Amino acid sequence: MAEYSCISIITIACTVLCIICFVLVKIIYHQKRQVMDLHLLTQKDELTQAYTRRYFCEILEYHLKLIQRYNNSSAVLMIDIDNFKEINDTFGHPFGDNVLIQVVRECNHALRESDVIARYGGDEFILLCPLITHEDLIIIAQRVQNALRDFQGVPITLSVGACLFEKTFSASHIIHSADKALYNAKKNGKDRIEFLIP
Incomplete structure (x- = not known):
């Protein structure tokens, strides 16, 4: 029984950790994308694309x-x-x-x-x-x-x-x-x- 509880706790912890990692990766990707978009805005004129x-x-x-x-x-x-x-x-x-x-x-x-x-x-x-x-x-x-x-x-x-x-x-x-x-x-x-x- 104790063994089953340990496995359940480890499974839940791993799942939570995976979810946290996924969310962090998504946040980092989104922020990098925003930085790239801002960088492009400083390089190109919005109207003419010059x-x-x-x-x-x-x-x-x-x-x-x-x-x-x-x-x-x-x-x-x-x-x-x-x-x-x-x-x-x-x-x-x-x-x-x-x-x-x-x-x-x-x-x-x-x-x-x-x-x-x-x-x-x-x-x-x-x-x-x-x-x-x-x-x-x-x-x-x-x-x-x-x-x-x-x-x-x-x-x-x-x-x-x-x-x-x-x-x-x-x-x-x-x-x-x-x-x-x-x-x-x-x-x-x-x-x-x-x-x-x-």
């Missing part, structure tokens, strides 16, 4: 460390949708959202596999084109600019500012230079590409 500005800056910093070994130049491009406020006001915000999504989609088709696109803010995007010559940069910038000339019957133009850089420049200086080139493109009539070599 990278976020923050993650792009991390990629750029990493790239600057890598190119210490090479003498090649790379480039950062700032892209702005011309007259985006008017597009939203005329056709509505859902249409404007679709334009943003399409810009990323078309850029992804036009770019090289190694290029990285991120949403910088609002209707501005930023691109990293690693290890690129000035001639190839012109081709990429024109591809990007020509990617969305017409969207659902609406003419869409892009202004592009490009900064060609080498290993001696900081990430903030590179982004500032590309932004300045974009400002020049907007100031000089929009729907154009301006280059800046700091």
Whole structure:
């Protein structure tokens, strides 16, 4: 009888232990999944699925460390949708959202596999084109600019500012230079590409 009681107690204890282990594994899996989901949220823009500005800056910093070994130049491009406020006001915000999504989609088709696109803010995007010559940069910038000339019957133009850089420049200086080139493109009539070599 005592032997039967011991076996019952051990069986119950093992069952309880198995249930506790199962629950713990499930909790740990759920928490890891949440951490992964949060990590993805910090990497990708929810609307366009381009990278976020923050993650792009991390990629750029990493790239600057890598190119210490090479003498090649790379480039950062700032892209702005011309007259985006008017597009939203005329056709509505859902249409404007679709334009943003399409810009990323078309850029992804036009770019090289190694290029990285991120949403910088609002209707501005930023691109990293690693290890690129000035001639190839012109081709990429024109591809990007020509990617969305017409969207659902609406003419869409892009202004592009490009900064060609080498290993001696900081990430903030590179982004500032590309932004300045974009400002020049907007100031000089929009729907154009301006280059800046700091």
